[in-house]
Amino acid sequence: MSISILETKNLTHIYSKGTTSQVDAIRDVNLKIEKGELVGIIGHTGSGKSTLIQHFNGLLKGTSGTVLLDGKDIWEDKSKIRNVRFRVGICFQYPEYQLFEETVYKDIAFGPSNMKLSKDEIDRRVRNVIKFVGLDESYFEKSPFDLSGGEKRRVAIAGVMAMEPDVLILDEPCAGLDPKGRDTVLSLISQYRKSTGSTVLVVSHSMEDISKIATRVLVMNESKLAYYDTVDAVFSHSEELKSMGLNIPALTSLFLRLKEKGYNVNTNIYTLEKARDELLTLLKGGKSE
Amino acid sequence: MISDITIGQYYKGDSFVHKMDPRIKILITVIFIVMIFMCKNFLSLLLAGIFLVASIFASRVPFRMFFKSLKPIVPIVIFTAVINIFYIGGGKELLSLGFVSITSKGVFTAVFMAVRIVLLIMSSSILTYTTVPTMLTDAIERLLSPLKIFHIQVHTLAMMMTLALRFIPTLIEEIERIMNAQKARGADFENGSLTDRAKALVPVLIPLFVSAFRRAYELAFAMNCRCYTGGAGRTRMKQMKLHISDFAALFVFAAGFVGIILINKFFGVVI
């Protein structure tokens, strides 16, 4: 049996009244994330998803309930909370705006140096991680501010990966990128998970992206955990998702509608090839009714 | 926290004070501040206090908003009070601790100063709570417009103030965002020596400056596209008109001013 790497028990965070900023609290979240999963987190703005992920590395502390990392309460020893942040790495939205060092190398090394690792180990990690993000060592001496938007994004992601966290969380890693940049980032995330075996959580607004890379989908709605299940299972709730203001992947919706019309089709379809084959069987086999 | 800062926070309402001409409000605030510092005895201070409380009632801004605006300056009030207690001599000696002694005059001055600072902050809060920031800067621009003859770019100054007020909340959000991102990479802002903590701010300040410059550049661009060429030839949507009530309010405060001078004269100077 696999071990849950991340678990929450009745996790609740209520903001005190009177704060002016937009609040997205979370209520009573119970969740078990298994090691090695690639979890897609969806929910519209204000649903609580950003608040939830900040509990996973102790940037926020729940007003009640617990977060367990590898079975241990992350707040058991308050002084060790930084170690939790090294084990659960969060890469926030538009991470390129956190770059600050003179060179790409130094910037990627910022996280590992905070971990007080040896110089050799830091060097090994920086060299290792630059490959994961599809760049090479020729970038090391460049200033991060001279790179293109997509490159900056990848260097920033590398900076979090270099901590070699057990759990990597990416908040909207593709926001603002053009289609090419988006595809690059998505594929490097999948590659990273495959070669390191670490658990990855990706927050995204794009159902298409989630359906392509995720093994499981977590849906937040109005501060509560609505679903945490396989991709197929979650997207089969198309009506419920729509009422939460979420879409389902366009292709999947086609098959759900066909099924509704009484056609005998599979609905767990997320790729063009599968869609084509399914439609061909429908059209050629004529298995209506 | 940083979000406690109340500068430029407008409290929606349509009270008499909200509707007053902002130029008159600024003038009255200046008069009131001078009044506070003219107070030489408790009776005159009491009169100033009555004026303030009456103004707060007239503004219909809840009292808790004023306490909120006082929160960040509590250390300053305590600091000045303490300094005064120990350094002002004269009057009866109340307590002696070897080289320092606390005197009645010292305590008196300390309390007096503390009350003055509180009144000062609260009076300027009435102004900012009841006046839309753009109106405030507009009013400052108009009040200072005579300075144009000295070739002072009054309009530019007012525009800079407006933009500063506009971007304070945006930059505060940005600081919080960057701090979270660096914390997630193990940055430590809470522990270590003072120099360690100052160093820990570098990863926050550099991205903050980079982003502030980018914002400034984009903003200048956007303003250009909206045909902004400086103050010349500009009109204003919101006109400022003086009403009789504005003059009445000004008169009442002028009377208060005279009142304080009289009280000082007839009831003796304590400080």
Add this chain to the structure above:
Amino acid sequence: MKSYIEFEDVSFAYDEGEDNPVAENVIENMNLKIEKGDFVAVLGHNGCGKSTLAKLCNAILVPQQGKVYIDGTDTADEDKLYDIRQKVGMVFQNPDNQIVATIVEDDVAFGPENLGVEPAEIRRRVDEALKNVGMYEFRTFEPHKLSGGQKQRVAIAGIIAMKPDCIVLDEPTAMLDPRGRREVMDTVKRLNEEYGITVIFITHYMDEAVKAKRVIVMDKGKIVLDGKPKEVFVNIDTLKEIGLDVPEATELTRMLIEKGVNMPVDILDVDELFSYIIKLTEEKN
């Protein structure tokens, strides 16, 4: 008679500098005509020159070679600079960095104030503009308390209060969530349809470009494809080559045609595909 916007053999390169050692043409020998009342989406990946195209439309940039005419006026004519900027308004990507005032209605008033419009008329325009973008009830709000989509609509109101003929939006949805993107797209569409405002909508989202009347695809400073959405998006290979998305429905349709299914190539969305498949199965029975 000239078209409303005309590019005549336009080339543009940014100045040589530290970041840009070789001044390469960002726009190359471009000829383009945009008619009044059109809704043009400009599609392309980052760095293809689409933002430069936008800036050439309201004289922020002036071409080194060729001419850009707005309503018959040469953008190189410096005396007409502010006429042009009043006629062609711009909305940018980051909504935070184009809002000037601390109150929504004051911000919308900024443009007309700069133009020296009478106070009472400004008030009228501000109210009308805010109603047009559906932000009237937020007129006394502080901008930083609004969502991204709302801020962007305020920015659009700030432009239409200047009574422009044309709005150029430079990736206005890139930083927004799906709801914000929908809000902005719906607003812009309505302004085009109901008020006849010419719209140039720059984006890299293919699903937004599909909603335009005309789509221009740019790559390396040149126009690669130009036509109605249905004419443009059937060029699946060209679009993929430049690294752009293709509507999934269109691609799926082509895959089915390759397998011998008889259907039209220019199906753009899932709705259309759905009805066509229903039609095919019914024909069979």
